Amino acid sequence: MRGFDKNDVPSVTVPRLALYLRKLRELNTRGVSRISSKDLAEMIDVNAAQIRKDLSYFGSAGTRGVGYEVEDLIEKITGWLGLDRTWNFIIIGAGLLGTALARYRGFGEQRFRLVAMFDSSATVIGARYGPEESDRVRSVRELDEFCRKESVDIAMVTVPAGEAESTVQRLAEAGVKAVLNFAPVKVHAPEGVLVRQVDLSSELMSLSFYLDKGQDER
Amino acid sequence: MRGFDKNDVPSVTVPRLALYLRKLRELNTRGVSRISSKDLAEMIDVNAAQIRKDLSYFGSAGTRGVGYEVEDLIEKITGWLGLDRTWNFIIIGAGLLGTALARYRGFGEQRFRLVAMFDSSATVIGARYGPEESDRVRSVRELDEFCRKESVDIAMVTVPAGEAESTVQRLAEAGVKAVLNFAPVKVHAPEGVLVRQVDLSSELMSLSFYLDKGQDER
DNA sequence: CCCTGTGAAAAAGTTCACAGCA
DNA sequence: TGCTGTGAACTTTTTCACAGGG
Structure with a gap:
């Protein structure tokens, strides 16, 4: 049991998750621990609401008023994409x-x-x-x-x-x-x-x- | 003056034209001189109306009741894509x-x-x-x-x-x-x-x- | 007050269905 | 009759805008 159904995830969301993941990993190695959808959106040239909506298909991932914890979000997306295995x-x-x-x-x-x-x-x-x-x-x-x-x-x-x-x-x-x-x-x-x-x-x-x-x- | 404006062409149509072009070239070398949107659609696994609509952004390209002349359509798409130059x-x-x-x-x-x-x-x-x-x-x-x-x-x-x-x-x-x-x-x-x-x-x-x-x- | 999560509106893209020409 | 060309319906995707929790 998980909080979401993969069939409800729009097909266009999947490659974007890969994009988010890559930027988040880069931020993580640069020591950034927290990021808002707005700032992430600017970095990768997409709409902030797009990011929030994409993430929302998998349930809640951030904190209102604060943003997203980079490491935590990396782990979440990794799991959603099935990248926690070889x-x-x-x-x-x-x-x-x-x-x-x-x-x-x-x-x-x-x-x-x-x-x-x-x-x-x-x-x-x-x-x-x-x-x-x-x-x-x-x-x-x-x-x-x-x-x-x-x-x-x-x-x-x-x-x-x-x-x-x-x-x-x-x-x-x-x-x-x-x-x-x-x-x-x-x-x-x-x-x-x-x-x-x-x-x-x-x-x-x-x-x-x-x-x-x-x-x-x- | 041309019968169409490239800005009216949806961005998803462009890579599909490339796909059509490739199949048409193949048909041409196989000696096929005429094809309907329905037959082409089956070959490349897209909807026939999709093909007709994509082509329609550039004006009329076929003949009602007959279909498309393969060589003629190759030439047209080549021109639309700007492939008639190096x-x-x-x-x-x-x-x-x-x-x-x-x-x-x-x-x-x-x-x-x-x-x-x-x-x-x-x-x-x-x-x-x-x-x-x-x-x-x-x-x-x-x-x-x-x-x-x-x-x-x-x-x-x-x-x-x-x-x-x-x-x-x-x-x-x-x-x-x-x-x-x-x-x-x-x-x-x-x-x-x-x-x-x-x-x-x-x-x-x-x-x-x-x-x-x-x-x-x- | 800030930023997420999300309904609702808008835009984009796809498919249907049929008028109309060969 | 057969197949194109295309409005209109439908579906998907994007963006807006705001309620609501921290």
């Missing part, structure tokens, strides 16, 4: 992007742990991607077996566009419940699998639209 | 992610052209990042001068979190009008500069929320 992830596709992600320090801090990396190409299978001797790229053929043995929560997909759909299908069959897709195609999410898109070319096209718009207005 | 971009931060982006083939197809790469660390300045002999990482000290000589439209920022804010500030002073920020901090957008966030850890935290939610429901 999530295991794998990377499918050991190209440049996949390798860059594999070496990215910073997932660890957030308790996201890379447990394996897969590729279909013989030229990269066996290649070392991390500090441990055992951090070697595996064949995608081992995917099913690996997922059956080890608990895999999330998969990052960095395969070429043409292989993304079948890769996600395969991951779904192996029981992976969440996918972060970096391939420049919108993949169909299989039943019960959460798919999020990280879409570079789409971002660039948006920038292009607004840049072009700016030129019109001159 | 956009020059630079990358600031020659770490793993920056280098992966620099080598990514696929920007060229979209007429985005990498014209320089910068870093502040002596250990990477001068390193080759592309096929040309002249594709070498420059010192950030050269940034201003470079931007004055060459036209730079977009900057991708792949520096550490702590340097992102000052980097964007510096880019703004150098006259860069659009920034794609990969650093895990929300940077304040200087007046007249368009900043878009590509935020991995935020995406992961969102996945965490929904994964955790799924567990509750069992």
Whole structure:
């Protein structure tokens, strides 16, 4: 029993909680122990009522007349987002992007742990991607077996566009419940699998639209 | 004079146009010359009325009773998004992610052209990042001068979190009008500069929320 | 008096449903 | 008849504004 129902939380609130959490952690390391919604709002360029409303979906988190205790709020949001445990992830596709992600320090801090990396190409299978001797790229053929043995929560997909759909299908069959897709195609999410898109070319096209718009207005 | 005003286009429509464009290009290479909003909608998992409404902000694009001509619509959306020209971009931060982006083939197809790469660390300045002999990482000290000589439209920022804010500030002073920020901090957008966030850890935290939610429901 | 928590209003975005043209 | 283009209804999200506790 908790004071809230996750289904009542608007989908737009979730990424904002991540944003608040990051700023709160920064404030905490800077020694700030208390903050008002107004001050936090100014720092991250959102509306103060937005912050208060977002937090209110989870129940009361602050003190009237005072504000929010930074450490306490960090702990609360961490719990709400399910970040008080470790999530295991794998990377499918050991190209440049996949390798860059594999070496990215910073997932660890957030308790996201890379447990394996897969590729279909013989030229990269066996290649070392991390500090441990055992951090070697595996064949995608081992995917099913690996997922059956080890608990895999999330998969990052960095395969070429043409292989993304079948890769996600395969991951779904192996029981992976969440996918972060970096391939420049919108993949169909299989039943019960959460798919999020990280879409570079789409971002660039948006920038292009607004840049072009700016030129019109001159 | 054009049949529409870009300010009337909802901000959510723009990334969807990019999505439509991608699927239309795929259909085109597959030889499909005509498509209805209904069929396109099914393929990319959105509502058909959504597509028609999105397109309607730019005026009429199809034929009643028939549908949309694929090639014609590709050309139209390309123009609306400002993709009928080449956009020059630079990358600031020659770490793993920056280098992966620099080598990514696929920007060229979209007429985005990498014209320089910068870093502040002596250990990477001068390193080759592309096929040309002249594709070498420059010192950030050269940034201003470079931007004055060459036209730079977009900057991708792949520096550490702590340097992102000052980097964007510096880019703004150098006259860069659009920034794609990969650093895990929300940077304040200087007046007249368009900043878009590509935020991995935020995406992961969102996945965490929904994964955790799924567990509750069992 | 200050700042949270929250109903209520406003704005933005999505979907429906149908008129109207090919 | 078939499918677009679009007002209108509906849903979601944001912002306002203020009651109420510290």
